[in-house]
Amino acid sequence: MHACMEASLRIIWALLIFMLQGVHGEDVNVQEIKKNQKRGCDVFQGRWVYDSSYPLYNSFNCPFLEQAFDCQKNGRPDLSYLKYRWQPSSCNLPRFGGRNFLKKLRGKRIMFVGDSLSLNQWQSLTCMLHAYVPEAKYAFSRTADLSTFTFPAFNVSIILHRSAFLVDVVKKTYGRILELNSISSGSLWKGMDVLVFNTWHWWTHRGSQQVWDFVQDGKGTYKDMNRFVAFEKGLTTWAKWVGSNIDPKTTSVFFQGVSPTHTDSREWGDLRGKDCRAQTRPLLQSSYPGGANPAEAIVEKVLSGMSKPVQLLNITTLSALRKDGHVGGFGYGGPKATDCSHWCLPGVPDTWNLLLYAFLVQN
Ligand SMILES: *[C@@H]1O[C@H](CO)[C@@H](O)[C@H](O)[C@H]1NC(C)=O
Ligand SMILES: *[C@@H]1O[C@H](CO)[C@@H](O)[C@H](O)[C@H]1NC(C)=O
Numbered sequence: 558m559h560a561c562m563e564a565s566l567r568i569i570w571a572l573l574i575f576m577l578q579g580v581h582g583e584d585v586n587v588q589e590i591k592k593n594q595k596r597g598c599d600v601f602q603g604r605w606v607y608d609s610s611y612p613l614y615n616s617f618n619c620p621f622l623e624q625a626f627d628c629q630k631n632g633r634p635d636l637s638y639l640k641y642r643w644q645p646s647s648c649n650l651p652r653f654g655g656r657n658f659l660k661k662l663r664g665k666r667i668m669f670v671g672d673s674l675s676l677n678q679w680q681s682l683t684c685m686l687h688a689y690v691p692e693a694k695y696a697f698s699r700t701a702d703l704s705t706f707t708f709p710a711f712n713v714s715i716i717l718h719r720s721a722f723l724v725d726v727v728k729k730t731y732g733r734i735l736e737l738n739s740i741s742s743g744s745l746w747k748g749m750d751v752l753v754f755n756t757w758h759w760w761t762h763r764g765s766q767q768v769w770d771f772v773q774d775g776k777g778t779y780k781d782m783n784r785f786v787a788f789e790k791g792l793t794t795w796a797k798w799v800g801s802n803i804d805p806k807t808t809s810v811f812f813q814g815v816s817p818t819h820t821d822s823r824e825w826g827d828l829r830g831k832d833c834r835a836q837t838r839p840l841l842q843s844s845y846p847g848g849a850n851p852a853e854a855i856v857e858k859v860l861s862g863m864s865k866p867v868q869l870l871n872i873t874t875l876s877a878l879r880k881d882g883h884v885g886g887f888g889y890g891g892p893k894a895t896d897c898s899h900w901c902l903p904g905v906p907d908t909w910n911l912l913l914y915a916f917l918v919q920n
Pocket of ligand 1: 599601602603857869871874875
């Protein structure tokens, strides 16, 4: 059993290395990668198991943790949501090594690009690294859309670029335009060693949460558009940007899959129609009874048509099983503002980073 597991792990890592290095250069597409993963181990297929050694860190080990994610500090009374580890069905994830991470990425820059779910993951990673290597000095700087966290002794930067749509939103005299074919902030993304992109949630926003007045697609300007269609067009623009600006030999590109929300308990078989508040236990099965998010299929379609290798961090199902992991009523706004989108830290995004770590560090 043990030898067999080791052998299969070796195969998996060989595949991961193959994927990250893009041995076949531009011909390696997502379909092939998926096939390889199936033959080896799909780290995204598995279940949550109770692990008394969890969480990986405590919020008091992370002095820079934003209050919005610090559920314990905000009074969340239950603790068991902290105690679950993601267990892939046919292999184990490597144990997180903060020092190992910093050593392997010495002199490198990692950038998360996306909405506040990227912020969630970026905060998780910086907390994990600081908690594991507390003596390493860190520095933090922030400009309008860019937050940079560095470990000077390792010359490692972990950067967050807030960009809710990846494509541009431009202010004109007649209103704010969501430009589906344009990415001007791509200049900030060039030269990174690792890029982790994400976008979805903002595409659905309406009313006061909608931050644009018109959508522009090619020569047409529209008052609105089917949001899935718009999402696919925007994501395709991003895919083209990656195609013409990324050298897979020097930059590893990841796409953080759709992060699920939990606003209706009927999805997981509780007919009372409750939201994520008062959820204290994950679903312990391996598939989500609420089915797939339609945005996932779009992500899959766009990624599979790309000319450059992009690794999907397929976090959707594993996160969907964590109805207990959201901020709920214990975010910045307190009990008045329910947040069933973002995740408590420590918590689910730590696992997203364990998966990222698995892909990066074994390279
Ligand atoms: C993501 O993972 C889930 C669970 O393993 C799986 O059902 C789904 O097909 C995966 N999606 C992709 C695009 O690989
Ligand atoms: C730190 O890393 C950057 C790239 O991220 C590199 O340009 C620079 O030379 C490195 N500095 C030192 C002191 O190694």
